[in-house]
Amino acid sequence: MAATRGPGAESPSAADIRFNNVSVRYPNGFTGLTDVTLSIPAGQMVGIIGLSGAGKSTLVRTINGLVPISSGDITVGDYTLAPGRRQLRGRALRDLRSDVGMVFQSFNLAKRTTVINNVLMGRLHHTPAWRSLLAAWEKDDVELAMQALERVEIVSKAYEKASSLSGGQQQRVAIARTLAQQPKVILADEPVASLDPPTSHVVMRDLQRINAELGITVVVNLHFLDLARRYCDRLIGLRSGTVVFDGPGAEADEKVFENIYGRSLTAEDVLEAKAEL
Amino acid sequence: MSTAGAGTGPNASGTPRNGLGGPGRAPAGRPAKPKSAGAIAVVVLILLAITLWAGLGIRVDLAAIARNWSNAVANIIQLTQPDYGFIPKTFPALLETLQMAVIATAIGAAVSLPLAFLASRATNPHTPLLRVVRFVMNLVRSVPDILYAAILVAVVGVGALSGIMALVMFNIGIIVKLVSEALDGEDAGAQEAALAAGASWFKADRAAMLPQILPTFASQTLYTFEINIRASTVIGLVGAGGLGVLIDNVRNFFRYHELSMIIFEILIMVVVLEMFSAWLRKRLV
Numbered sequence: 001m002a003a004t005r006g007p008g009a010e011s012p013s014a015a016d017i018r019f020n021n022v023s024v025r026y027p028n029g030f031t032g033l034t035d036v037t038l039s040i041p042a043g044q045m046v047g048i049i050g051l052s053g054a055g056k057s058t059l060v061r062t063i064n065g066l067v068p069i070s071s072g073d074i075t076v077g078d079y080t081l082a083p084g085r086r087q088l089r090g091r092a093l094r095d096l097r098s099d100v101g102m103v104f105q106s107f108n109l110a111k112r113t114t115v116i117n118n119v120l121m122g123r124l125h126h127t128p129a130w131r132s133l134l135a136a137w138e139k140d141d142v143e144l145a146m147q148a149l150e151r152v153e154i155v156s157k158a159y160e161k162a163s164s165l166s167g168g169q170q171q172r173v174a175i176a177r178t179l180a181q182q183p184k185v186i187l188a189d190e191p192v193a194s195l196d197p198p199t200s201h202v203v204m205r206d207l208q209r210i211n212a213e214l215g216i217t218v219v220v221n222l223h224f225l226d227l228a229r230r231y232c233d234r235l236i237g238l239r240s241g242t243v244v245f246d247g248p249g250a251e252a253d254e255k256v257f258e259n260i261y262g263r264s265l266t267a268e269d270v271l272e273a274k275a276e277l
Numbered sequence: 278m279s280t281a282g283a284g285t286g287p288n289a290s291g292t293p294r295n296g297l298g299g300p301g302r303a304p305a306g307r308p309a310k311p312k313s314a315g316a317i318a319v320v321v322l323i324l325l326a327i328t329l330w331a332g333l334g335i336r337v338d339l340a341a342i343a344r345n346w347s348n349a350v351a352n353i354i355q356l357t358q359p360d361y362g363f364i365p366k367t368f369p370a371l372l373e374t375l376q377m378a379v380i381a382t383a384i385g386a387a388v389s390l391p392l393a394f395l396a397s398r399a400t401n402p403h404t405p406l407l408r409v410v411r412f413v414m415n416l417v418r419s420v421p422d423i424l425y426a427a428i429l430v431a432v433v434g435v436g437a438l439s440g441i442m443a444l445v446m447f448n449i450g451i452i453v454k455l456v457s458e459a460l461d462g463e464d465a466g467a468q469e470a471a472l473a474a475g476a477s478w479f480k481a482d483r484a485a486m487l488p489q490i491l492p493t494f495a496s497q498t499l500y501t502f503e504i505n506i507r508a509s510t511v512i513g514l515v516g517a518g519g520l521g522v523l524i525d526n527v528r529n530f531f532r533y534h535e536l537s538m539i540i541f542e543i544l545i546m547v548v549v550l551e552m553f554s555a556w557l558r559k560r561l562v
Contacts, residue, residue, distance in 0.1 A: 064473055098475030108466030113488035118467070121484050125475035132480040174470070181474050 015077025015099065015184040016042050017063060017217065022072035024058050024241075032058035032067065034241040042184070045211040045218045047232030047249070049225065050260055055241040056221040060187045063219065064100040065093050076100065077184060098125035101178025101216075103207075105190040107170040111163035115154070115173050118162050119145040122180030141180075148179035152206050168199030175206055179214075186210065188220040192227065197271050200224075204231045224271040225257055355533035356540075363535045367523060367542060373437055374519035375546070378505035381441045385448025386498040392453045393494075397460035399468075400482045418450035426512035440517030444509060448501050452494075459493040460486060492561045499554045499561075506547055 017040040024032035033055050040046055048056045061067040062074060065081055065088055074081040079096040081088050088096060101122070109118045123141040124132055131137065149155040152172040157165060162173060171191060178186050188207060192200035208231050211218045222228040228235055229249040237245030237252070237260035245256050258264055342349075394400045395410045425443035433439040467485035476484065513521015520539060527535040 066469075066473060094475040094477065096475070097473055100473075102470065102473040104466065104470060106466055108470040110467035110485045110488050111464075112492070117484070117488070121467070121471045121476065121481075122474050124471055124477075124480045124484055127480070129477070129479060132476075132483050135484075177470065177474070 047228035050238035101183035103188040148176040356537040359538040360534035381444030389452035393456035396457035422447040426517040435516040437518030
């Protein structure tokens with residue numbers, strides 16, 4: 001049970017992520033990634049930085065197969081994502097996805113239903129179709145969902161409508177939904193881009209705590225450099241689909257950022273500066 | 278004249294008088310107003326031509342109104358004097374109409390909900406199945422309710438059953454269309470999240486899309502119920518039960534006092550139920 005797993009547990013089920021010469025070309029001809037080779041060991045908290053359009057979102061979405069790759073391959077634990085005919089699909093793809101939680105920029109909650117129903121969506125993979133149809137959730141699954149809500153400190157809202165929550169609260173519900181999956185990896189695609197600065201820190205701290213206490217690998221796309229440097233063990237800089245930086249946050253100085261961004265830094269690139277405006 | 282000076286006014290140099298640019302020319306940096314007047318005139322002319330063509334085609338005989346005027350006056354006078362003593366005799370038919378509408382709405386809604394999910398691209402990724410469902414639904418919708426009733430009366434026999442079956446077909450056509458279109462426009466974020474968490478399309482649709490669409494579904498079902506009240510009186514004309522049968526009987530014997538009583542009752546029932554339904558729908562969405 002991931003939600004009750006001890007702090008920093010070296011779980012045998014933890015999954016390494018490996019990109020081998022991965023390229024992504026979209027059907028409209030746009031190139032998302034070019035020849036990316038990376039290795040993310042289990043338990044790391046990795047920040048992906050770069051301008052919009054640099055391929056951050058594409059990179060994160062290839063890991064759970066939301067974006068199919070055009071060449072190379074990606075291994076996530078025991079699963080291999082490959083291009084074309086060898087693509088992971090059906091049952092195998094759903095098995096992989098149940099191991100990989102995802103947090104979205106716009107929270108992606110079903111706003112007209114309750115918080116707990118949203119969190120329980122993380123249990124759908126393990127729930128038989130007839131139970132999902134009747135919403136006859138297993139007691140253990142409800143318990144798991146409640147524990148996930150406790151971990152992001154929002155369990156008091158369990159039976160409230162998701163639409164009645166603030167943006168920061170909704171994003172924490174979304175994080176609880178991934179925790180209910182008992183995932184090995186959590187992907188976060190610009191998780192704080194729709195939030196104000198104080199709330200951004202709350203959400204980033206939640207992700208950091210989950211990474212530290214549960215040993216879940218976290219791969220997070222961030223636009224703000226100070227947030228990335230502060231919360232991530234390692235930063236990967238993308239520029240037009242290729243990796244131009246890979247190292248600890250401390251090594252990523254102004255020069256490095258200018259290389260990633262292709263221009264000098266502005267107040268727009270830093271959360272604190274933006275907050276002062 | 279040797280010089281062109283006589284014809285040159287203060288404006289001849291081409292410089293604008295007021296510094297805001299000449300008439301019809303936008304100041305620098307601003308786009309010129311797009312010219313659409315010509316296109317609008319053409320569209321209006323085409324619509325006018327189509328209307329004229331339609332009017333000439335069906336050869337309206339306005340003189341008939343004048344010729345049959347005396348007839349009309351007699352009938353209208355009778356219609357303004359409803360026979361209140363007829364009320365008790367209408368109750369069984371009135372009740373039957375109401376019951377037909379309720380049953381048909383319930384069955385129609387229950388059948389429509391899964392069909393709506395199959396008929397929307399947002400909830401059904403299987404393109405061939407989507408096409409088949411949409412084609413069948415177009416077919417179902419293209420048959421008018423009175424025709425369903427006429428066919429079913431011939432197949433099942435005179436009575437409320439054929440009326441209910443006709444209304445169910447009619448309701449499926451409406452509800453599936455409206456709800457599947459609402460699904461198409463619904464925010465699919467939660468569904469994407471459920472799919473990304475390893476749920477199948479069926480489970481993701483059930484957990485993420487159904488709660489989003491339920492208020493719309495309930496509202497459209499109530500709306501269909503309103504339509505059913507009126508439709509069930511009409512389909513009775515071909516023998517499919519309800520008030521329509523009674524209307525047909527009294528009308529055939531020119532009993533206009535009784536006919537106007539029935540019309541008055543339908544009016545009250547429709548108004549009351551529409552008010553109730555509108556009140557309920559306001560609470561839903």
